[in-house]
Amino acid sequence: MEKWREKYDVIIVGCGVAGLFTALHLPKEYQVLMICKSSLSDCNSMLAQGGISVCLGKEDNMLYFEDTLRAGQNACNPASVAVMIHESQAIIQELIDLGVNFDRNPDGSLHYTKEGAHSVARICHYQDITGKKMTEVLQDKVKKRRNITLFEYTTMIDLQIKANTCVGIVVRLQDGTLHTVQSSKTVLATGGIGGLYEHSTNFSNLTGDSLSLAKKYHIELADMACVQIHPTTFYTEEKGRRFLITESARGEGALLYNTDKERFVNELLPRDQVTQAIFAEMKKTCRPHVWLSFEKVSKEKIKTHFPNIYAHCLSKGYDLTQEMIPVVPAQHYFMGGIAVDLNGQTSMASLYAVGETSCNGVHGKNRLASNSLLESLVFAKRAAQQITSVQKKKERVI
Ligand SMILES: Cc1cc2nc3c(=O)[nH]c(=O)nc-3n(C[C@H](O)[C@H](O)[C@H](O)COP(=O)(O)OP(=O)(O)OC[C@H]3O[C@@H](n4cnc5c(N)ncnc54)[C@H](O)[C@@H]3O)c2cc1C
Known part of the structure; x- marks a missing residue:
């Protein structure tokens, strides 16, 4: 040393x-x-x-x-x-x-x-x-x-x-x-x-x-x-750091759904407003998460623009190109x-x-x-x- x-x-x-x-x-x-x-x-x-x-x-x-x-x-x-x-x-x-x-x-x-x-x-x-x-x-x-x-x-x-x-x-x-x-x-x-x-x-x-x-x-x-909560992190019951699903996923067209597969918020609002809408929806439905769907994002874009997120979700049993993923807000930035x-x-x-x-x-x-x-x-x-x-x-x- x-x-x-x-x-x-x-x-x-x-x-x-x-x-x-x-x-x-x-x-x-x-x-x-x-x-x-x-x-x-x-x-x-x-x-x-x-x-x-x-x-x-x-x-x-x-x-x-x-x-x-x-x-x-x-x-x-x-x-x-x-x-x-x-x-x-x-x-x-x-x-x-x-x-x-x-x-x-x-x-x-x-x-x-x-x-x-x-x-x-x-x-x-x-x-x-x-x-x-x-x-x-x-x-x-x-x-x-x-x-x-x-x-x-x-x-x-x-x-x-x-x-x-x-x-x-x-x-x-x-x-x-x-x-x-x-x-x-x-x-x-x-x-x-x-x-x-x-x-x-x-x-x-x-x-x-x-x-x-x-x-x-x-x-x-x-x-x-002033603490920022990120609206979309991958929901899991496992302990540890929450995996972030970047804001640009929504920027590129990913949509938020509740448990009845209804949209409930404009996904491109500022983070705090999207977060509040998700918390309200979780409370209303008594569920620990909402869903994020990549159905409007092409498979090619998912794999080229979001390869890291795609791989992470796959490792947790979710194929972004085929199905929605569970997401929950988490502390993110100070x-x-x-x-x-x-x-x-x-x-x-x-x-x-x-x-x-x-x-x-x-x-x-x-x-x-x-x-x-x-x-x-x-x-x-x-x-x-x-x-x-x-x-x-x-x-x-x-
Ligand atoms: C999942 C995630 C995704 C993000 N995505 C984006 C994005 O796309 N775009 C964007 O602009 N921002 C993003 N951010 C925010 C951005 O990454 C951070 O704000 C930025 O990297 C902070 O850089 P930093 O150098 O201040 O701190 P850090 O990169 O966190 O570095 C802090 C350093 O301080 C050291 N340290 C802490 N305490 C001590 C101590 N007591 N003694 C010695 N060393 C210490 C740590 O070991 C570490 O080396 C994201 C943040 C997260 C968590």
Whole structure:
């Protein structure tokens, strides 16, 4: 095992897309430590199915802005939304340049899919495993960077604070030993809170650890009541993480039915409204789930656009091309988090937060589908740029 340094320029806690993208945008001469709680692949970023939104051009600017604000129930921070949309095309191009080969049309143009509450198809995707593809490409790049040290199975259990400034963290290694490690800047990228719920699509290791520490040290939090429930996860009596049936399934034509095979909701309404309709139907029919039918989606599309979902359902005894599948809502995403400005800065000096654990107000009360991967990357990059610009040479450790 690589030896710990006493001090790093930057410590990044969390190895999902937000942490990885931050690391890749820091100067190569910085000594960077990245840690994650369990294996590198146990992060929500690996699970994202639907894709990553992008603004289609000038004509889409206002429409995309309005879609995001409407889904967020007009509680979004307009400045954050504007930044995210403005920087979206550059982020997608950067991902392509890094090696993320999004699905394309026969003419070579990017294939966009549509999800609930988007007015137009504007979501880039790689089959139905967009998050896995993106995360693996970023992991690969990070592993090749000699200035980045990465430790798996290493848990941040505390922050080190001096005069309201974050000066490092305390970690617990897999063998149970505790270490303190100092940093000039610390970035919290610890993801969501699904591990605290009985039914969630999230990895169970994601338990909002940064939020507890923020509370402990009076670091500002925001929108803590804003938790998104995903309307359609595969219903099973088995314990564990719920398997998500992406929003784009409904975007591509999948329909919701009750036990009498009647439709009861417009499937393309925002998530919270679809969820409420499903809960109401479950209550009315006293059943633990409703049904999702792919009868309007061609068999070819099911197998090419949703191969992962098709395979999962098949493994559970349901053939999507032939029959309906049972679905139930589950905790999915946390819109709130550690309050940050447009550059990821928290209310504590030298402490930044990016990705799902942060809250810059992009999502308001309800995240628009496929905005979170984009938000994570846009603001991770900005945080890295901010750190670079404020990190005076004398503060550097090498
Ligand atoms: C099933 C599913 C499907 C989704 N589909 C989409 C989609 O199609 N489009 C979209 O935009 N978004 C989607 N999302 C949301 C999106 O995947 C996440 O919001 C995003 O990936 C969050 O990235 P992150 O880097 O903030 O967190 P994560 O990728 O979850 O990474 C968190 C990291 O923090 C580490 N960590 C946590 N606590 C500690 C600690 N105490 N010490 C050390 N390390 C710690 C973890 O080990 C992990 O490495 C989906 C989410 C789920 C669950």
